[in-house]
Amino acid sequence: MNFKIAFQILGVCSILMSCTSTPSQKITNAESYNTYLEIAENKSEQTANEIYTFWTSKLEKSPNQYPYHAKVASAHSQLFKATGEISHLVEAASHLELLNERTKYQNAGYIRSLVRNYISQHRFQEALVLLEKAEVLGENLQATQKMLFDVHLELGNVDEAETYLNIFKNENSFDALIRLSKWYDHEGNLMAAIKAMEKAKFKAEDANNNYLKQWSYTNLADFYGHAGRIKDAYNHYLKALELDPNDAYAKKGIAWIVFSYEKNPAEALRILDTIMSQHKAPDYYLLKAEIAEYMGDIAEKEKNIQTFLSIIEDNNYGVMYTSYEASVLSEELQNTSKAIEIAQQEVKLRPTPQSYDLLAWTYHLQGDSTKALKIMKAHVIDKTFEPVAMYHVAEVLKATGNTAEANDLKEELLESSFEVGPIMAEKIERL
Amino acid sequence: MKTIKSILGIALISLFTLSSCSSDDNTIVIDNTPDFSGTFAQQDQMGRPAVNTVFVGSASKDTFNTTIPSQQSAAFQAMFETNLTGLSPAFANPGDQNALGQDAATFTGLLATDVLNVSLDGTTTFFDGTNVLTGRALADDVITVELLLIFGGEDFTENPNLSDDNVDANDKPFLSSFPYLASPW
Amino acid sequence: MKRVTTILGISIVLIGSFFLIAADHIDAPAVQGTSSDITDFYAFQGEDTNSIAFVVNTQGLLSPAATGNASFNENTLIEINIDTSGDNVEDLVIQAIPRGDKMYFFGPVAPSATGLNSVIETSGTASSVDITAYGSAAITETNNGMKFFAGPRDDPFFMDFAQYGEIIAGNATSFNDPGSDTFAGTNVLSIVVEVPKSLIGGSGTINVWAESKGKQ
Numbered sequence: 037m038n039f040k041i042a043f044q045i046l047g048v049c050s051i052l053m054s055c056t057s058t059p060s061q062k063i064t065n066a067e068s069y070n071t072y073l074e075i076a077e078n079k080s081e082q083t084a085n086e087i088y089t090f091w092t093s094k095l096e097k098s099p100n101q102y103p104y105h106a107k108v109a110s111a112h113s114q115l116f117k118a119t120g121e122i123s124h125l126v127e128a129a130s131h132l133e134l135l136n137e138r139t140k141y142q143n144a145g146y147i148r149s150l151v152r153n154y155i156s157q158h159r160f161q162e163a164l165v166l167l168e169k170a171e172v173l174g175e176n177l178q179a180t181q182k183m184l185f186d187v188h189l190e191l192g193n194v195d196e197a198e199t200y201l202n203i204f205k206n207e208n209s210f211d212a213l214i215r216l217s218k219w220y221d222h223e224g225n226l227m228a229a230i231k232a233m234e235k236a237k238f239k240a241e242d243a244n245n246n247y248l249k250q251w252s253y254t255n256l257a258d259f260y261g262h263a264g265r266i267k268d269a270y271n272h273y274l275k276a277l278e279l280d281p282n283d284a285y286a287k288k289g290i291a292w293i294v295f296s297y298e299k300n301p302a303e304a305l306r307i308l309d310t311i312m313s314q315h316k317a318p319d320y321y322l323l324k325a326e327i328a329e330y331m332g333d334i335a336e337k338e339k340n341i342q343t344f345l346s347i348i349e350d351n352n353y354g355v356m357y358t359s360y361e362a363s364v365l366s367e368e369l370q371n372t373s374k375a376i377e378i379a380q381q382e383v384k385l386r387p388t389p390q391s392y393d394l395l396a397w398t399y400h401l402q403g404d405s406t407k408a409l410k411i412m413k414a415h416v417i418d419k420t421f422e423p424v425a426m427y428h429v430a431e432v433l434k435a436t437g438n439t440a441e442a443n444d445l446k447e448e449l450l451e452s453s454f455e456v457g458p459i460m461a462e463k464i465e466r467l
Numbered sequence: 468m469k470t471i472k473s474i475l476g477i478a479l480i481s482l483f484t485l486s487s488c489s490s491d492d493n494t495i496v497i498d499n500t501p502d503f504s505g506t507f508a509q510q511d512q513m514g515r516p517a518v519n520t521v522f523v524g525s526a527s528k529d530t531f532n533t534t535i536p537s538q539q540s541a542a543f544q545a546m547f548e549t550n551l552t553g554l555s556p557a558f559a560n561p562g563d564q565n566a567l568g569q570d571a572a573t574f575t576g577l578l579a580t581d582v583l584n585v586s587l588d589g590t591t592t593f594f595d596g597t598n599v600l601t602g603r604a605l606a607d608d609v610i611t612v613e614l615l616l617i618f619g620g621e622d623f624t625e626n627p628n629l630s631d632d633n634v635d636a637n638d639k640p641f642l643s644s645f646p647y648l649a650s651p652w
Numbered sequence: 653m654k655r656v657t658t659i660l661g662i663s664i665v666l667i668g669s670f671f672l673i674a675a676d677h678i679d680a681p682a683v684q685g686t687s688s689d690i691t692d693f694y695a696f697q698g699e700d701t702n703s704i705a706f707v708v709n710t711q712g713l714l715s716p717a718a719t720g721n722a723s724f725n726e727n728t729l730i731e732i733n734i735d736t737s738g739d740n741v742e743d744l745v746i747q748a749i750p751r752g753d754k755m756y757f758f759g760p761v762a763p764s765a766t767g768l769n770s771v772i773e774t775s776g777t778a779s780s781v782d783i784t785a786y787g788s789a790a791i792t793e794t795n796n797g798m799k800f801f802a803g804p805r806d807d808p809f810f811m812d813f814a815q816y817g818e819i820i821a822g823n824a825t826s827f828n829d830p831g832s833d834t835f836a837g838t839n840v841l842s843i844v845v846e847v848p849k850s851l852i853g854g855s856g857t858i859n860v861w862a863e864s865k866g867k868q
Contacts, residue, residue, distance in 0.1 A: 086717035090837075101814040107713060110812075140821055152682060172524035179683035186680055210868060211683045242867070243727040244752075251681050293848040315488060478844040501751035503772040505866035507729040514691045516809075521820075535767055536733075536861060537740040540795040555821070580740055582859040583695055586705060587849045591696040601857075603709070606695040610811045629819065630827030632812040638836040639806045644699050646790055646801035648707065648808050652716045652838050 057327065063267050064294055070114065070416070072277045073310040075225045081280050081314075084114035105135040107150060118282065121317035122352040129153045143165075144175040152182055158356045160190045160386060178204065182211050189222060192388035210239040210248060214255070221259070224421030250279045254286050256348045261289070262455055266297050284315035291323070295459045316346045318357055328459055341368055347390075358382055359394050372402040389420035397428045405435040423452040426458060428467050442467060487500045511535050516609045521554075521575035521617075522547045522578060531581075539580045547575035555629075568597065574616065599614050606646065607643045610634075620652040667860055688728045688864040691840055692809050695860050698846045703797075705846070706732050706746070708862045709840040711805060717803045719839045724750040727867040729765040731770060734760065734860050736853035742766050744852060747773060748802070748843050755802035755843065756780045760851050768863050799846040807840040 088111035095104040112128035114119065121409060141145055147170040154163040165231045170180045179201050188197035196201040200237050204212045217232035233256050240248035257272035270293055276286040295304035304327055325340035341364060348357045351410055357380050366375035379395040392415035400408035409432050416425055427449055434442035446467040453461035511532050513519065523531045534542050544550065548549040548571050552558045565574055584600045585591060591602025603609060611631050618629040634643045639649040691712035698705045706729050714722050729749045733742035746759040749772060761776025781793035782803035784803030793800045818824035853859060 083717050083721065087715045090715040090717060094837070098814075100828070101816070101832055101834055103814055104819070105715070107715070110831075117788075136824070139817065142821065148683070172526075175528045176683075177529055178809060180681050189596070209866075211680075216681060239727070243725050244750075245725060246721075246723075246724070248681060492775070500754065501754075503749070503756070503774055505771070506868045507731075507770045507772070508868050509768040510688045510864050510866045511690050511761070512861055512863040513693045514859075516692065530659075533768060536735075536859070539740075582735065582861045583693065584859055585858050587704065587853055587855050587858060589697075591704070598722055602693045602696045602704075602711040605694060605808045610809075610816075632827045632868045633811050633829045633831035634812045634815060634833045637806070637808055637810045638833055641808065644806070645705065645792055645799045645846055646842070647705060648805035648842055649843065650790070651719055651786060651804040651806055 062298055064290060064298060065271050068274060069277065069287070069307075071282075071291055072281045073307060075281045078118055078314050081115065081118040082279065084111055084118050088115065102135055102138040105131040105138075106146065109149065111136070113156075116156075117361060119314070120284065121315075122350060125153065126158055126352045129157065141169055142173065144170040144173040144177075147173070148176075148179060148183060155190070156187065156356050158386075159354065164189045164191065164429070173227060176441065178207075179211075182215060185215055186218075189218065189306075190388070191386055192391070194222075208235075208239075210243070210252075211238050213239060214252070216261075217255075222297050222420075226263055228258065230256070230263060233259055246279050246308050250276045250283060253279075254283070254289065254330060256290055257286070261293075262452075264451070266293055266454060269293065282314065284311050284317075287311045288320075292457075295327055295330070296325075297454050299330045304323075312394045312416060314455075317351070318344050319360065321347065326457060326459055355382075355385065359391070362398060364392055365397045366401045372398055387415075388423065389416050390422070391424040392416050393420065393428055396432065398429070400432050400435065405432050408432045409438075411437045423449055423456050424460070426466075427456070427464055430464075434467060468500070473634065511579070512536075514583045515613075517613060518578055518604070519580050521613070522550050522575070536580055536582050538577055539581055542579075544572070544579040546577050548572055548577045551575055551617065555617050555626070557618050557625045566619060566621060567616065568621075574621050608635050620634070656692075658734045673686075685817045687864060688725060690730075690862050690864055691807075693860075693862040694808070700846075702850070703846050703848050706862075707862070708732065708866060709807065709809075709810070710843075710864070711841045712809075712838070714807075714834065714839040715806070716837075716839065719776065722839075722841055724755065724783065724802070724841060726750050729772065729865040729867070731843075731863045732845065732856055732860060733863060733864060734852050736856075736858050738857075738859070740859055743774065745770070745797070746778075746845055747776070748845070748863065750783065750802070753783055754780045754801070755783050757798075757800055757845065760847060763826065797848045797851070799801075800843075801842070801844040803842065804839045804844040807835045807838050809835050811835065811842075 037205045041100040062302070074191045082164060086110065090112055091104050091107040095101065095108060098104070106246040109128040109131035112124040116124035116128065118378070123440065129150070132153055133147070135146050135425035136143070136150055147166050148465070151163045152167050154160070167184050167187060169178055171177065171184065176283065176346065178242060181203050185200040186195050197219070201215065205216055213232050213236035217229045217236065220226070220229035220232060237249070237252040237256055240252045252277040253272045257269040257276070260266070260269035260285060270290065273286040273289040276283050288311060291304045291311070293309040294300050294307060305324065307339070308320060308324060321340045321344035328334070328336035345361070345364065348361060359382055362375040362378040362382065375398045376395070379391070379398045382391045383395050392411055396416060399405075399411070412429050412432060417429055426445055430442045430449060432446040433445065446464060449467070453464070456464070471598060489577070502511050509532070519528065521530060524544070524546065531539070531543060552571055552573065557565070560604045564570050567574070569577065574608065583603055586601035589601070590598050591599065591604060591606040592598050593603045593609045600642065614632065618626040620626070623630070637649070641647055641649055658843070671744035683721065688710065690708060690710055692707070692709040694705075694707035696705055697703070710724070711722055718821045722725070726749070731746055732746040733746040735741055736743045744760040745763045746757065747770070748755055748757050750756070757779040758773050759776040763773055764771060777796050779795040779798060779800055780803055781800040782791045782819060784791045784801065786804050790801060790803065810833045812827060815824060815831060816828050819827070831841070
């Protein structure tokens with residue numbers, strides 16, 4: 037049925053035909069992941085609920101026992117992880133803020149807990165202020181330094197990030213290796229990033245720490261995806277699911293492989309729907325919209341975009357989805373002036389190459405490609421190597437008459453079609 | 468322009484590996500002899516209860532945890548003494564002592580070396596009214612003992628509001644036999 | 653708000669890249685280092701008065717629901733240090749390290765080097781015990797006159813930790829009566845070893861302390 041609609045749209049059917057008629061090699065096997073999709077109960081959620089009940093009742097009985105706030109917060113964080121329900125993240129923050137007020141921001145461990153929460157909420161500037169307090173306090177200083185690296189990198193403070201990296205980069209620990217990996221990735225050195233993450237994975241396996249193993253499997257899977265090693269990516273998502281059958285992130289990764297590599301949108305949607313029955317996150321709707329677009333089901337696409345926009349109206353999401361909101365506004369709703377406002381705010385909060393790319397790209401969509409190019413030359417080109425930003429750069433180069441440079445980029449972008457997905461791959465094709 | 472070349476290179480290689488990939492790459496290695504190799508570096512240490520919490524400022528905690536006991540007194544006694552006299556009215560004046568007859572310097576000299584003294588010749592207890600620091604038994608109310616030594620003054624009567632946390636026993640009875648600790652909740 | 657464009661050809665990419673979202677939303681796990689913290693250390697004469705029992709606890713404030721998922725870190729060596737000569741330098745160590753479902757023990761043995769860095773002293777008496785699973789009866793093992801246990805137990809510590817913190821922070825000037833046991837109803841991961849006194853000095857006073865050491 038969806039196929040029929042697609043056929044009615046001139047100029048598109050040929051693309052779809054070429055996509056569907058030359059399927060990539062099949063990598064996934066529904067039999068091996070179905071068991072995880074069929075899991076009726078969410079065990080992590082149940083456990084987190086029991087933990088939550090335990091600590092809240094203790095806290096009610098003895099309200100002066102402030103360490104319990106840390107435990108209630110931790111239960112909320114686990115619930116957020118298990119269900120995606122954003123209110124848990126905000127609840128966790130309020131307990132951690134209370135805890136830190138009670139201890140007058142003199143306990144570095146409690147400060148770091150709050151910082152982790154702020155990082156999840158993308159409140160990086162507040163996180164930085166707190167980490168600087170914790171740095172003065174000491175008390176597991178190495179942990180504070182590692183988080184300072186994280187936050188500086190998120191804020192686009194590359195030099196500061198590197199200064200902290202230099203403190204621990206030769207440390208052969210899981211915590212150091214995952215950050216070294218992140219740094220290599222930031223520099224566009226994917227091979228080195230993978231190597232460091234593989235070492236971290238061995239560390240997690242060596243420690244036999246299920247949580248760190250699961251974390252490193254999904255992160256490594258993402259990197260393998262970047263590198264076009266789809267089979268390896270798939271296998272690592274499965275390894276994560278072996279440890280936690282409810283791992284929504286790993287399931288989403290498999291859905292992406294099924295959609296982007298195997299060009300099987302219906303199966304990808306089936307996977308997504310089972311994830312969404314247990315786990316909430318606004319970005320699932322964007323993914324569904326993209327799949328709907330690929331299937332030519334425009335009504336379904338619109339519906340999902342509107343759902344996304346209405347969900348993120350929830351204030352609890354804060355600034356977590358603002359960059360996506362800007363993209364949707366400018367690309368789908370032609371509301372570039374609002375999008376520019378958001379993008380400018382994003383640049384202010386987080387002056388990273390990605391934020392500048394968002395701003396430049398929005399100017400381009402508004403028709404000011406010269407301004408876009410100027411921003412990109414100053415803040416994007418050579419500073420990030422993410423294919424989406426590269427694609428934006430190529431479009432802007434083309435629009436400003438720099439055809440040769442745009443073509444150079446196009447050649448390279450063509451190789452990242454799995455990671456950007458079929459819709460964007462098609463855009464790249466037409467550069 | 469430096470772009471995404473590294474991705475390109477790997478993508479080509481992966482095409483090759485993909486086609487040669489079979490599904491049996493999850494070899495299970497059965498390891499009968501655990502690996503005990505490697506060097507293990509100090510992260511945390513503990514002798515007496517709560518010493519680190521009470522007397523070591525947060526800026527010094529990392530160093531304290533990685534200073535070997537034989538060097539702790541030289542490195543930390545002065546800080547302990549400063550923190551003790553700052554914290555406890557019972558040690559606010561020169562000449563103040565605790566019930567063991569220790570002045571601030573002697574008391575903190577003992578505490579700064581964070582080891583547990585254990586007698587191999589009889590009763591083992593943190594303090595039972597008679598024996599002092601001959602071990603630490605599960606039921607010992609070590610916190611109240613420490614509070615008394617810190618706040619209780621020469622005869623354990625000073626600062627009564629500070630010298631007992633009024634939690635005197637565990638919430639589950641201990642076992643008389645190994646492994647002694649009560650079963651988990 | 654304008655309608656969503658309905659022409660596929662000019663719609664642009666929403667997500668762009670799965671992995672871009674990925675990078676945004678998988679935050680790094682909490683920095684390790686506190687997972688190896690020793691919460692408590694005990695040393696007392698055993699039921700058999702010719703022996704001393706040592707208890708090393710880690711991972712405090714475990715709620716019952718969290719206990720089943722708590723596990724010892726295989727990269728963390730727990731070391732009981734014993735000074736028999738009164739110089740606060742260890743003359744003997746008892747080491748414990750988990751591998752799979754077992755906790756392995758070595759010693760008491762004179763360490764090949766004293767101080768901050770250790771290797772596992774495999775020349776020492778080797779013992780092991782199955783790690784007791786949460787909800788099961790305690791599994792113990794004996795070897796060479798020694799007894800061994802590893803697994804979750806009730807946290808034996810009791811203290812009004814919060815009120816103490818309030819006093820230190822200057823928020824309160826006295827303890828409450830009755831106080832509130834911060835650790836009531838919670839569990840820890842415990843290692844318990846009982847050793848004949850003859851293996852750790854025989855008589856007199858020894859100085860002991862526990863260390864956690866991370867694999868490099």
